[in-house]
Amino acid sequence: MQKIEGQLKISEHIERLEVLSDIYADLSAKTYNGRTEKDVAKLKMELVKKEMLLLTYLINKDIDKIE
Amino acid sequence: MIKIKPLLHEMNSCLEELSEARTNIRKVSYELEMLDRKYQRGEIDYKNYTRQCREILTGKNRSQISENYSYYISSLKKRLRETNSKAFNIIYNDTSFEDIIYDKASKKKAATFNLPEITSLDIYDIEIPALHIEIKEIKKTKPIQKIEIPIPKPEPGEKLDAPHPVKLTFFERFIYSFSSKNKPWVLPQEADTVFMGGFLSKEFLDYLFYGKEKEENFGKTKVLRSILSYEQKGGVGRDFGGSKTDVLDPYLLEKEIKEIKNLISRKRPDVYKASTLGYLANISVRKITIFFIEQYPDFFKALYRDIRYANIRVLANTYINIVFFLTLVSGISAIPIFTLIYSLQGSGIGMMLVKTFFTSIFIGGLFFAGGVYYPSMKAKSRKRSINTNIPFAIDHMSSVISSGVSPATMFKLISNSREYGEISVEIDKVSNYVEFFGYDVLTSLKAVALTTPSEDFKEFIDGFVSTIETGGNLKQYLSQKSSEALLNYRLERQKYVEALSTYSDIYTGVLIAAPLFFVIALSLVSVIGGNIGGFSVSTIISFGTYGAIPVLNLLFLIFLEASQPEI
Numbered sequence: 001m002q003k004i005e006g007q008l009k010i011s012e013h014i015e016r017l018e019v020l021s022d023i024y025a026d027l028s029a030k031t032y033n034g035r036t037e038k039d040v041a042k043l044k045m046e047l048v049k050k051e052m053l054l055l056t057y058l059i060n061k062d063i064d065k066i067e
Numbered sequence: 068m069i070k071i072k073p074l075l076h077e078m079n080s081c082l083e084e085l086s087e088a089r090t091n092i093r094k095v096s097y098e099l100e101m102l103d104r105k106y107q108r109g110e111i112d113y114k115n116y117t118r119q120c121r122e123i124l125t126g127k128n129r130s131q132i133s134e135n136y137s138y139y140i141s142s143l144k145k146r147l148r149e150t151n152s153k154a155f156n157i158i159y160n161d162t163s164f165e166d167i168i169y170d171k172a173s174k175k176k177a178a179t180f181n182l183p184e185i186t187s188l189d190i191y192d193i194e195i196p197a198l199h200i201e202i203k204e205i206k207k208t209k210p211i212q213k214i215e216i217p218i219p220k221p222e223p224g225e226k227l228d229a230p231h232p233v234k235l236t237f238f239e240r241f242i243y244s245f246s247s248k249n250k251p252w253v254l255p256q257e258a259d260t261v262f263m264g265g266f267l268s269k270e271f272l273d274y275l276f277y278g279k280e281k282e283e284n285f286g287k288t289k290v291l292r293s294i295l296s297y298e299q300k301g302g303v304g305r306d307f308g309g310s311k312t313d314v315l316d317p318y319l320l321e322k323e324i325k326e327i328k329n330l331i332s333r334k335r336p337d338v339y340k341a342s343t344l345g346y347l348a349n350i351s352v353r354k355i356t357i358f359f360i361e362q363y364p365d366f367f368k369a370l371y372r373d374i375r376y377a378n379i380r381v382l383a384n385t386y387i388n389i390v391f392f393l394t395l396v397s398g399i400s401a402i403p404i405f406t407l408i409y410s411l412q413g414s415g416i417g418m419m420l421v422k423t424f425f426t427s428i429f430i431g432g433l434f435f436a437g438g439v440y441y442p443s444m445k446a447k448s449r450k451r452s453i454n455t456n457i458p459f460a461i462d463h464m465s466s467v468i469s470s471g472v473s474p475a476t477m478f479k480l481i482s483n484s485r486e487y488g489e490i491s492v493e494i495d496k497v498s499n500y501v502e503f504f505g506y507d508v509l510t511s512l513k514a515v516a517l518t519t520p521s522e523d524f525k526e527f528i529d530g531f532v533s534t535i536e537t538g539g540n541l542k543q544y545l546s547q548k549s550s551e552a553l554l555n556y557r558l559e560r561q562k563y564v565e566a567l568s569t570y571s572d573i574y575t576g577v578l579i580a581a582p583l584f585f586v587i588a589l590s591l592v593s594v595i596g597g598n599i600g601g602f603s604v605s606t607i608i609s610f611g612t613y614g615a616i617p618v619l620n621l622l623f624l625i626f627l628e629a630s631q632p633e634i
Binding site for chain 1: 069071072075078079082085086089140144147148151152154155158159161163164165167
């Protein structure tokens with residue numbers, strides 16, 4: 001059961017990574033009016049990046065569970 | 068722009084391969100199992116079995132297949148990890164958020180002013196034209212008409228009266244005051260300390276004749292004791308034929324009751340009360356005590372230790388001051404009393420003074436000896452209680468900790484149970500240190516270990532602390548200690564029971580059979596007549612029946628009590 005759980009979790013993380021990478025791409029492709037908007041977008045992108053890094057860490061952790 | 072999509076797809080394909088491999092191996096193992104069963108049932112012969120096995124295993128043996136499978140899985144995992152690392156690198160090194168573009172066109176232009184060029188340094192007089200402001204008359208607005216909105220009045224509903232508390236009659240109050248444990252005329256915290264349950268107090272008479280109850284404050288709420296007694300015991304109403312609604316309206320008081328219940332269940336910390344005697348002793352004999360402590364440090368060191376072990380709720384210094392104070396007071400107050408007594412006896416003045424002096428010293432000494440001996444006596448009794456209860460307390464701790472709670476909660480639960488005599492007191496100290504003083508569990512345990520009179524309990528605490536500090540398995544430690552303690556307890560009890568059977572034989576011989584023989588022999592002697600050792604037979608029989616046998620029985624009981632093991 002644990003084997004399948006690990007695999008399922010990895011696929012979940014991958015899905016999230018895909019969604020986050022899309023969001024990241026959208027945020028970077030947009031043009032922003034004014035400094036405030038740009039700063040907010042920058043923060044959002046940083047946040048998404050950190051989320052993605054966390055997900056890669058989680059994937060790595062769940063790979064060990066696969067037997 | 069992060070380009071990790073291809074990597075994610077690769078990872079997904081890896082996962083698919085993994086699932087496929089797992090399905091394959093499951094299929095192979097299932098087929099093999101079915102084949103094994105068939106062979107075991109004799110449905111196929113050995114030749115067919117081996118042939119089919121070879122077909123399923125594609126010419127390999129089982130261990131090879133399993134090795135191949137694990138190798139394949141590990142290679143897939145490696146691939147997954149590598150791809151993931153690549154994705155991580157890409158994400159980590161991406162700095163595209165630093166170069167976000169923003170629309171320059173929409174940037175607001177700064178206001179520019181075309182100033183006339185200065186041709187010379189002459190000073191110009193600038194003419195400022197007069198301002199023409201047209202002041203328009205403000206038209207008076209019409210006064211706002213008051214609009215009256217009719218406020219709908221609430222329709223009169225059914226009037227519900229809250230039921231009044233039951234008033235008990237004199238007779239009912241009389242029965243209630245003796246039948247119930249709760250005494251409405253005394254506060255619960257004072258119930259144990261009040262002389263004879265407060266039956267001789269004015270408050271009791273007030274309650275009996277006028278129904279006045281002592282109000283108890285729970286925070287901001289004042290509650291009558293009868294309500295509390297109702298909540299705790301099922302109600303006074305039940306005892307006297309009333310119903311629940313007669314006493315409390317559940318709809319109106321539900322919230323309050325909940326609050327009260329919480330307050331009741333909440334444990335109140337015991338607060339040491341200041342002792343007036345201690346205060347007097349501290350201010351009067353402190354210097355004398357210090358002098359003696361300095362003179363005989365070894366003696367007082369043992370006394371200090373005993374006071375701590377005895378858990379006397381007075382500071383050790385104050386206790387010693389009290390002992391000295393009582394010694395002095397009793398010695399001094401004995402002087403006039405015994406002077407009077409000896410003078411009435413008709414002793415000479417010199418003799419009277421000498422006698423009074425020694426008697427007062429003797430009485431003072433008695434008080435001092437009592438004061439010094441009391442802590443060690445109490446410490447011993449606490450030690451016995453702890454040693455008796457330790458196997459059961461550890462067993463309880465073991466079962467609590469195995470349910471996965473933290474040590475602090477476990478100690479709180481044990482201290483709340485109040486089933487383990489002095490161990491509960493010791494554990495209560497731990498939870499008090501944690502809850503009220505904010506110490507961590509280990510420091511609290513170490514502090515308690517310093518003042519506990521039982522070596523066994525101290526050893527247990529030390530083990531507990533070291534298990535936590537070294538990261539050991541607490542559950543295992545407790546279960547091991549519990550089984551050890553229970554085994555010791557059983558062995559000690561078994562020994563004691565064996566010893567008791569010997570004592571019972573001795574008792575039967577010495578205190579039942581022997582007196583019987585003596586009585587028979589003496590009856591025979593009385594028939595013949597004569598004296599024994601100058602005493603008549605009837606005197607000896609009376610002495611034996613009313614003096615010797617009860618005294619021997621008493622001595623036997625004392626011996627039994629003394630020989631009882633600590634566990």
